Amino acid sequence: MGVEVSVEGLTKSFGSQNIWRDVSLTLPSGEVSALLGPSGTGKSVFLKTLIGLLHPEQGSVIIDGTDITKCSSKELYEIRKLFGVLFQDGALFGSMSLYDNIAFPLREHTKKKEDNIRDIVMEKIDLVGLTGAEDKLPGEISGGMRKRAGLARALVLDPEIILCDEPDSGLDPVRTAYISQLLIDINAQIDATILIVTHNINIARTIPDNIGMLFRKELVMFGPREVLLTSEQPVVKQFLSGDRFGPIGMSEEKDFAVAEQEAQMQAAGISGGGTKDDFSEIIPQVQPNPGQPERKAIERHRRRVVELLPTLPANAREAVERGMAEEDRIRADNRSRDEFGFGADAPTAPLKVVAGQTATDH
Ligand SMILES: Nc1ncnc2c1ncn2[C@@H]1O[C@H](COP(=O)(O)OP(=O)(O)OP(=O)(O)O)[C@@H](O)[C@H]1O
Numbered sequence: 001m002g003v004e005v006s007v008e009g010l011t012k013s014f015g016s017q018n019i020w021r022d023v024s025l026t027l028p029s030g031e032v033s034a035l036l037g038p039s040g041t042g043k044s045v046f047l048k049t050l051i052g053l054l055h056p057e058q059g060s061v062i063i064d065g066t067d068i069t070k071c072s073s074k075e076l077y078e079i080r081k082l083f084g085v086l087f088q089d090g091a092l093f094g095s096m097s098l099y100d101n102i103a104f105p106l107r108e109h110t111k112k113k114e115d116n117i118r119d120i121v122m123e124k125i126d127l128v129g130l131t132g133a134e135d136k137l138p139g140e141i142s143g144g145m146r147k148r149a150g151l152a153r154a155l156v157l158d159p160e161i162i163l164c165d166e167p168d169s170g171l172d173p174v175r176t177a178y179i180s181q182l183l184i185d186i187n188a189q190i191d192a193t194i195l196i197v198t199h200n201i202n203i204a205r206t207i208p209d210n211i212g213m214l215f216r217k218e219l220v221m222f223g224p225r226e227v228l229l230t231s232e233q234p235v236v237k238q239f240l241s242g243d244r245f246g247p248i249g250m251s252e253e254k255d256f257a258v259a260e261q262e263a264q265m266q267a268a269g270i271s272g273g274g275t276k277d278d279f280s281e282i283i284p285q286v287q288p289n290p291g292q293p294e295r296k297a298i299e300r301h302r303r304r305v306v307e308l309l310p311t312l313p314a315n316a317r318e319a320v321e322r323g324m325a326e327e328d329r330i331r332a333d334n335r336s337r338d339e340f341g342f343g344a345d346a347p348t349a350p351l352k353v354v355a356g357q358t359a360t361d362h
Contacts, residue, residue, distance in 0.1 A: 001296070002030040002193035003064050003082055003160045005050060010059030012045055018217055019045050023059070025212055025222040027161075028304065030191040030297035032183070034204050036228075036239060037214035038248050043197040044088065046214070047163050050195070051083050052076045063161070081109055084159030084192075086150045088166050092138040098125070099134040102153045109157060124152040128182065143170035151179065155186065161193045162186070168200040176200060180207050181286060188288035188295045201240055205229065206286045209301045213239065215248070224305045226282055226319040227312060245272035282319045284326050287334055294331065 005027040012019045019042035027033050037043050048054040050061055052068045060067045063079055071079070092101045099121055106117045125134055128148040138146055147167065154162060164183065168176040180203055187194055198204060204211055204225070212222030215235050221228055228236055238246025245262045266272065288295060302324065309317055 001191050004029040005161060005193060005195075006060075006062040007050070008060045008062070010049065010056050010061065012042065012049055012054065012056045020214055020217045020219070021058075023214075023219045025219060027193050027195055028210070028297070028300065029193050030187070030295075031209040031301050032187055032194040032196065032207060032297070033210040033212065033222075034196045034198055034208035034225075035212050035214065036198065036204055038239065039199075041214040041217075043214060044165055047085070047165055047195070047197060050163060051080060051085060081157060082160045084154035084157060084162045086147070086154045086162070086164040086167055088169060089146070089150075092146060092149060092153070094138055097135050097137060098130060098141070098149045098152075101138070101149060102134075102156060105153060105156050120156055121152075124155050127155070128152045129178070144172070144175045147171060148179065151182070158190060159192055160190075162195070164194070164196045164198075166198055166200075167196060168198060168203060173202075176203070181289065183207065184286050184295070185288050185292050187297065188292045191296045201242070204240075205283050209285070209297065215239075224301075224308065224312075224316070224320060225285075226323060227316045229282060230313070230315040230319050232313075232315075243272035282323045284323065284330055287327075287330060290334065290337060298327075 007026070008024050010023040011021040023046070035043050035046065045054060049056055050068075052061075056069055059069065061069050064082065066075055066079055068076055068079055092098075093104070096104070102121045102124060103117050106112055106120060112120075122131075122134070125131055128151050130145060130148055130152065133141060133145060133149075138149070141149070147170065151164075151167070154164075162183075167179050167183070171179065183194060183196070184207060186192065196203065196208065208225050210223060211225045211228040213220045213228060213236060220233065220235060221231065229240070231237070235247045237243075238248050245266050247259075249258065262272070305320055309320060312320065
């Protein structure tokens with residue numbers, strides 16, 4: 001089961017510039033969570049703080065019983081082996097082939113033999129659809145391919161926690177759907193705790209179990225996805241619909257004069273350009289591909305949400321109940337399809353997890 005990440009009262013500044021303050025949330029083990037927020041609100045800084053690359057001034061990040069904001073560098077080195085991180089630009093070494101890039105964590109962190117490394121690397125290359133490109137340099141392939149290579153590298157140590165910084169940036173909608181599906185399939189196979197930072201509303205609507213949002217240096221909310229998707233908070237509604245009118249401005253937050261001007265434009269019937277989609281109409285969550293195991297986190301997530309239910313706003317509660325019923329129906333359909341052998345002919349072959357390979361293997 002993936003490891004829970006518990007963040008309490010976290011505050012981060014660079015010099016006099018405060019990025020966010022008093023952020024508390026728990027990434028439940030094995031669940032998929034997404035972090036949204038306007039550009040520059042410190043989502044990438046948050047990810048880097050979770051793996052101890054950046055140091056907060058206050059607060060704690062507890063992973064597997066260790067507060068990584070206060071532990072020794074030796075302890076931090078061990079904890080980092082639990083993570084697989086997909087950085088925004090793939091963060092590949094430009095002078096190394098994709099093969100060597102993906103093999104890097106295995107050579108660095110394990111004592112595996114080269115033929116064993118080869119099996120693992122080629123399996124991950126196959127998993128992300130890069131077979132045949134292993135000898136290419138990062139500069140010779142497209143941005144989408146680099147992204148997938150970055151994901152393959154994030155997966156070679158079979159991480160218990162996967163952090164993905166904008167897995168969709170630079171990808172077309174179809175490739176975005178593939179990479180999202182891949183994350184769900186991986187979660188079903190290895191039950192890793194996943195955090196996705198994204199601006200992509202489709203991902204937010206269909207992939208995570210939980211969603212949070214950063215705005216004005218604070219975590220506006222974090223909880224079951226239905227809570228954010230049905231939220232009446234102006235900042236959430238504006239972000240989801242991509243409308244110009246609302247508290248989010250071009251650079252930071254809007255000042256009073258601009259907000260006033262926009263209110264007048266709106267009253268005069270001028271559009272802010274946002275989509276008119278009804279986000280409270282919850283789209284069923286993406287399920288693992290046929291032939292994949294069911295996600296173990298679903299039951300744990302449900303138990304938590306059912307406990308939370310009485311504390312949720314009425315529209316979120318209703319959305320949760322509708323969503324659960326709909327997803328039960330979809331999973332029952334999938335199970336009966338698998339029983340009738342659809343898994344065997346599935347368009348995406350069932351993905352393998354290499355037995356016995358763990359993040360702490362040396
Ligand atoms: N190492 C650093 N030193 C100083 N300032 C930094 C550093 N890293 C990030 N920042 C600042 O922190 C702020 C938040 O940056 P971050 O990249 O986390 O935003 P983001 O929410 O991920 O944005 P985007 O959605 O555009 O990727 C920015 O103002 C950035 O300039």
